[in-house]
Amino acid sequence: DGGITQSPKYLFRKEGQNVTLSCEQNLNHDAMYWYRQDPGQGLRLIYYSQIVNDFQKGDIAEGYSVSREKKESFPLTVTSAQKNPTAFYLCASSISSFPRSPLHFGNGTRLTVT
Amino acid sequence: GENVGLHLPTLSVQEGDNSIINCAYSNSASDYFIWYKQESGKGPQFIIDIRSNMDKRQGQRVTVLLNKTVKHLSLQIAATQPGDSAVYFCAENGGNAGNMLTFGGGTRLMVKP
Numbered sequence: 001d002g003g004i005t006q007s008p009k010y011l012f013r014k015e016g017q018n019v020t021l022s023c024e025q026n027l028n029h030d031a032m033y034w035y036r037q038d039p040g041q042g043l044r045l046i047y048y049s050q051i052v053n054d055f056q057k058g059d060i061a062e063g064y065s066v067s068r069e070k071k072e073s074f075p076l077t078v079t080s081a082q083k084n085p086t087a088f089y090l091c092a093s094s095i096s097s098f099p100r101s102p103l104h105f106g107n108g109t110r111l112t113v114t
Numbered sequence: 115g116e117n118v119g120l121h122l123p124t125l126s127v128q129e130g131d132n133s134i135i136n137c138a139y140s141n142s143a144s145d146y147f148i149w150y151k152q153e154s155g156k157g158p159q160f161i162i163d164i165r166s167n168m169d170k171r172q173g174q175r176v177t178v179l180l181n182k183t184v185k186h187l188s189l190q191i192a193a194t195q196p197g198d199s200a201v202y203f204c205a206e207n208g209g210n211a212g213n214m215l216t217f218g219g220g221t222r223l224m225v226k227p
Contacts, residue, residue, distance in 0.1 A: 004157075006157075031212065031213060033213075033214070035217075040122060040219070041219060042203055042217035042218050042219045042220055043158070043203070043205075043215075043217040044217075045214055045215075045216075048212070048214055050212055058214070090157050090158070092157075094213040096212070096213075099211060099212060099213060100145070100146040100163075100165060100207070100213075101213060102148050102160045102163055102213075103148075103160075103213060103215060104160065105150075105157030105158045105159070106157050107155070107156050107157045108155075108156070108157050
């Protein structure tokens with residue numbers, strides 16, 4: 001089955017620690033995205049990457065970092081600089097060569113920082 | 115659920131009735147719109163999309179209407195079923211060259227058996 005795998009589903013960290021969320025896709029999509037979701041709000045774009053070794057900041061990139069060394073993988077690091085890291089994180093992918101195409105989402109990672 | 119808002123607008127309908135979920139979008143440059151369904155603990159699931167050169171598009175039991183004049187999008191679900199209970203999000207592309215989407219705040223649909 002093709003799809004997007006995010007792991008782990010739940011993640012707990014102490015304040016001040018960096019943490020990396022995994023996102024892997026086997027859809028052969030060029031573009032990948034990270035969104036953050038908070039209760040009572042829609043999804044907000046953190047970072048996106050349209051090709052390997054290239055990525056761009058989204059609307060709320062401060063305190064986050066990403067890498068795109070492989071087409072299939074787009075890990076997100078939540079750094080200690082992120083002031084309110086507890087949230088539900090969603091990874092998505094799409095076909096870059098077809099700009100008006102939907103994003104396909106994984107099932108998210110719930111990060112709790114205490 | 116952990117990832118749905120406690121203060122989302124809620125639409126409650128009886129099983130078998132039709133549902134209409136509304137969305138006001140903000141960017142007049144947007145030319146591509148999508149509706150997603152999100153169940154508790156899961157990622158958003160694509161339902162239907164529409165481009166700005168259309169004002170209506172139909173899928174299986176769902177219809178999306180686009181009114182560019184007032185920047186309004188709606189999702190109609192026919193013969194609503196308990197399995198339709200979820201949070202529904204509209205998204206717009208802001209007219210950007212890529213697929214970066216801006217999401218609305220979501221509406222919770224509750225279907226009463």
